[in-house]
Amino acid sequence: MEIRLEGTAGAGGWPEPGCGCASCGRLTPGHRRPTSIVVDGRIRLPLPPGRAIDAPGAPDGYRITPGPYGYAITGPDGGRVLYAPPAPDPGATDAEGFLEADDENPARAGSGDPAGADIGDTGAGDGNPAWDGGRDAVRAGDGTGAANGDSARAGAGDTGRAGGDHAGTADENPARTDGGGAARGGDGDGDPWAGAGEAAGTGGGETGAGDRGPAGPYPGRPFDLVLIDLLDRPERLGELRRRGLVTAATQVVAVHLDHRVPSERELERRLAHWGAIAVPDGTVLDTRAPRDRPAPRPPRRTLLLGGARSGKSEEAELRVAADPVVTYVATGPDGRDDPAWLERVRRHRERRPRHWRTVETTDLAGVLAAPGEGTLLIDGIGTWLAAVFDECGAWPGDGGAAPPSALAAVARRCDELVAAWRRTRARVVAVSDEVGLGVVPVTAAGLLFRDVLGSLNQRLARESEEVALVVAGRPVPLPL
Structure with a gap:
C-alpha cells in the first residue's frame, strides 16, 4: 500500500x-x-x-x-x-x-x-x-x-508524568511479582x-x-x-x-x-x-x-545523574517507555509507615505503564546477573547506597567516625555492584544522585555518603556506554 x-x-x-x-x-x-x-x-x-x-x-x-x-x-x-x-x-x-x-x-x-x-x-x-x-x-x-x-x-516538553523519586510497594503495585530474579535482557543482539x-x-x-x-x-x-x-x-x-x-x-x-x-x-x-x-x-x-x-x-548500560527534582527519573522512564518488557527495580526503603514516602510511591506507580514489572531489592548485583529478558530500570543508586549503609551499620556515630569493618563491608558491596554492572548482558538504565554540586555537608555522615557515592558514580560511568547529566529536565550527554 x-x-x-x-x-x-x-x-x-x-x-x-x-x-x-x-x-x-x-x-x-x-x-x-x-x-x-x-x-x-x-x-x-x-x-x-x-x-x-x-x-x-x-x-x-x-x-x-x-x-x-x-x-x-x-x-x-x-x-x-x-x-x-x-x-x-x-x-x-x-x-x-x-x-x-x-x-x-x-x-x-x-x-x-x-x-x-x-x-x-x-x-x-x-x-x-x-x-x-x-x-x-x-x-x-x-x-x-x-x-x-x-x-x-x-x-x-511535558511528558504528562508527575514528579516523585522511587517505586512502589508490593501491596500497592499489582504489576509486582515476588518470586525469583528480575526479567532482563539477553545478549543485546538482534x-x-x-x-x-x-x-x-x-x-x-x-x-x-x-x-x-x-x-x-x-x-x-x-x-x-x-x-x-x-x-x-x-x-x-x-x-x-x-x-x-x-x-x-x-x-x-x-x-x-x-x-x-x-x-x-x-x-x-x-x-x-x-x-x-x-x-x-x-x-x-x-x-x-x-x-x-x-x-x-540502544546503549546496553546507561547512567543518568542529576540533583534532587532534576527530572532524572522521568528521563530514565522516557528512554525505556517503548520497550516491550521493562522491570522497574526499586531500591528505596520500605516506608510503609511514612505517609510522605507512600505518596511518592503512589505518584511513581501511576505514571508507570501497567505492564511493567516491579521488583524491590537491594541485591542489585543479583538482579544484574539473573537470567531473563527485557530492560532493567534501576531507580536509584543513591537510595541503594543509603540502604547498604543501613545494612552494614556504616553511618558515623557520635564520635564522628564509622566502624572500619562496616566501611569495609560497604566497599565490598560497591565492588560487587561495579563487577555485576561490568558483566551484565542486560539493557539497563540506572538513575543516581549527583551529590557534588550542592552545599558541602556539615555532618560526618553527609560527608562520608557524598564521597562514597561520588566515587561509585565514577566507577559505574567508566563501565557505561552512555552517561548523561539531567539539569532542569534537560539531559546533557557526558561524552568520554
Whole structure:
C-alpha cells in the first residue's frame, strides 16, 4: 500500500496559531499541518467520528478493523498498516489494559463486538470524505482537517508524568511479582525491541497471544507500518512490541506531532530511544518497500545523574517507555509507615505503564546477573547506597567516625555492584544522585555518603556506554 502523509501534526498544527509557548515560537507558521493520511488514494485518515466500518461502500479489497490501539488497515496487496490516533485517558482501560467500547471514540474496541462491526453511522454514499462510493478515489482536500476532534495539548516538553523519586510497594503495585530474579535482557543482539508474546512477570493470566482471543485484537501477521501518536503514551508502542504486532521489520512513524515536545531536535532524540522516526509533511511511504535504515541499537548500560527534582527519573522512564518488557527495580526503603514516602510511591506507580514489572531489592548485583529478558530500570543508586549503609551499620556515630569493618563491608558491596554492572548482558538504565554540586555537608555522615557515592558514580560511568547529566529536565550527554 502507498501511504501519503499530507500532514503530521496535532489538530492545531505545529506551531499552533496563537500559541505563545516556546515550542511553537521556535517554528515558522505551517511547519507541520494537522495529521491527514491517504491510503492508496482510496481511504483518508483519521476517519470521521462515528463512521461505519466495513459499510457497503468501503473500497473493494480493503478491510479496516478497529482495535484497542486504533485502526488496522489491510489492503488488496496484503499490506498491513496500523493507524494509532491520540490515546484516550489511560484510566479508561479494563483489567487487561485494553480499551473498552465507547460510542464516542471509534478507535476503541467494542467489547465483544466482531472485528469490523458498525460503530454507529450510515453506510457509504453520504458524502463522507473517508471514502465516497465503492471505487471512487478519495476526495481532494488540503490535508488540514482536524483529527477526530482531538485537541492539541499544551505543555511544551511535558511528558504528562508527575514528579516523585522511587517505586512502589508490593501491596500497592499489582504489576509486582515476588518470586525469583528480575526479567532482563539477553545478549543485546538482534532486535533491541523484540518481545513477541508475554514476558515472565508482566501480568496475571495472559497468554502469549496477548488479548481477546488466540489471534489478538488484529488477526494476522505483524504490521508493515505503524502510524502512531507517541507524545502522550509511548508505552503503547511497547505493548505492541510485547504482543508481537510490531517487530524489527515494522516501520514506526510518529504522527500527531505538536508542542507537547519542545523542539524538532528533542522529538528526534526521543524517537531514537523509542525506535521510531518522524517524516516531513508530504512524505509517501510504501508498505512493500524495505526499511531504509535499521533500528539503532540502544546503549546496553546507561547512567543518568542529576540533583534532587532534576527530572532524572522521568528521563530514565522516557528512554525505556517503548520497550516491550521493562522491570522497574526499586531500591528505596520500605516506608510503609511514612505517609510522605507512600505518596511518592503512589505518584511513581501511576505514571508507570501497567505492564511493567516491579521488583524491590537491594541485591542489585543479583538482579544484574539473573537470567531473563527485557530492560532493567534501576531507580536509584543513591537510595541503594543509603540502604547498604543501613545494612552494614556504616553511618558515623557520635564520635564522628564509622566502624572500619562496616566501611569495609560497604566497599565490598560497591565492588560487587561495579563487577555485576561490568558483566551484565542486560539493557539497563540506572538513575543516581549527583551529590557534588550542592552545599558541602556539615555532618560526618553527609560527608562520608557524598564521597562514597561520588566515587561509585565514577566507577559505574567508566563501565557505561552512555552517561548523561539531567539539569532542569534537560539531559546533557557526558561524552568520554
